[in-house]
Amino acid sequence: MVHNRIALFRTERGLSRKELADLVDVNPQTIGFLERGSYSPSVECALRLAKVFNVSVDALFSLKPFPALSTQLSVQKTP
Amino acid sequence: MVHNRIALFRTERGLSRKELADLVDVNPQTIGFLERGSYSPSVECALRLAKVFNVSVDALFSLKPFPALSTQLSVQKTP
DNA sequence: ACTATTTGTTTTGTTTAAGCAACATTAAAT
DNA sequence: ATTTAATGTTGCTTAAACAAAACAAATAGT
Numbered sequence: 001m002v003h004n005r006i007a008l009f010r011t012e013r014g015l016s017r018k019e020l021a022d023l024v025d026v027n028p029q030t031i032g033f034l035e036r037g038s039y040s041p042s043v044e045c046a047l048r049l050a051k052v053f054n055v056s057v058d059a060l061f062s063l064k065p066f067p068a069l070s071t072q073l074s075v076q077k078t079p
Numbered sequence: 080m081v082h083n084r085i086a087l088f089r090t091e092r093g094l095s096r097k098e099l100a101d102l103v104d105v106n107p108q109t110i111g112f113l114e115r116g117s118y119s120p121s122v123e124c125a126l127r128l129a130k131v132f133n134v135s136v137d138a139l140f141s142l143k144p145f146p147a148l149s150t151q152l153s154v155q156k157t158p
Numbered sequence: 159a160c161t162a163t164t165t166g167t168t169t170t171g172t173t174t175a176a177g178c179a180a181c182a183t184t185a186a187a188t
Numbered sequence: 189a190t191t192t193a194a195t196g197t198t199g200c201t202t203a204a205a206c207a208a209a210a211c212a213a214a215t216a217g218t
Contacts, residue, residue: 002123016194027178032195039176042204043140044081046122050137057136058129061122095166106206111167118204121176 002040003065006031009053023052081119082144085110088132102131 010020010031017035021028026045033039041049043057050057089099089110096114100107105124113120120128122136129136 002121002126018194028194029179029196030177032197033177036196040121040123042081042119042176043122043125043136044119044142045176046125046136047081047140047142051142057122057125057140061126061136063123063126063130097166107166108168108207109205112204115168121204124205 001037002061002063003037004034004040004061005066006049006060007035008069009055009060010035013053020052024048080116081140081142082116083113083119083140084145085128085139086114087148088134088139089114092132099131103127 006020010017015023017031018028021031024031024045025048030041030045034041040061046057046061050060053060085099089096094102096110097107100110103110103124104127109120109124112118119140125136125140129139132139
């Protein structure tokens, strides 16, 4: 089982699945299946996805679950 | 088409395909198919491979061909 | 030498999963 | 209510992964 941050990165950039699919050159349904973890992509597809987001494959996919973003946030001090 | 450095990393560490396969928990034949580029692995398999070599997936797989090692070497000066 | 025996790699089916195409559903908005 | 955009589902095709067997090369035995 492999975890990913596709939905997170996509929504952060304000992209629909169709728009992302066009950028990655893959079917919109495939993005859907990937986001809800129905299957894990080929490394080729993973490389293309990472390229679109301009991140490493390792930042996008992981064998261990990604920590929730809320646990990563710290309170920002006003200077 | 996706390129990889599996054979390079494996031989550098003095591993046989069977030994690598055991570490990655995959069939030795699969390593063979991957090394000679017959197919590109799932990102899950790629993550496990990268973990064994202790490198990032991006260091092991690429959409563009990896440069030959000989072109990356510079002459070492004796001090 | 000759040939067993091991070790490493490649080939041949077979099974399972990724990816696609087309259709179905949902949501929002007007 | 009907359009439109976004997401979800179903069935099919192709490719990844496996299992087992074939092949190759080196080593050990007698």
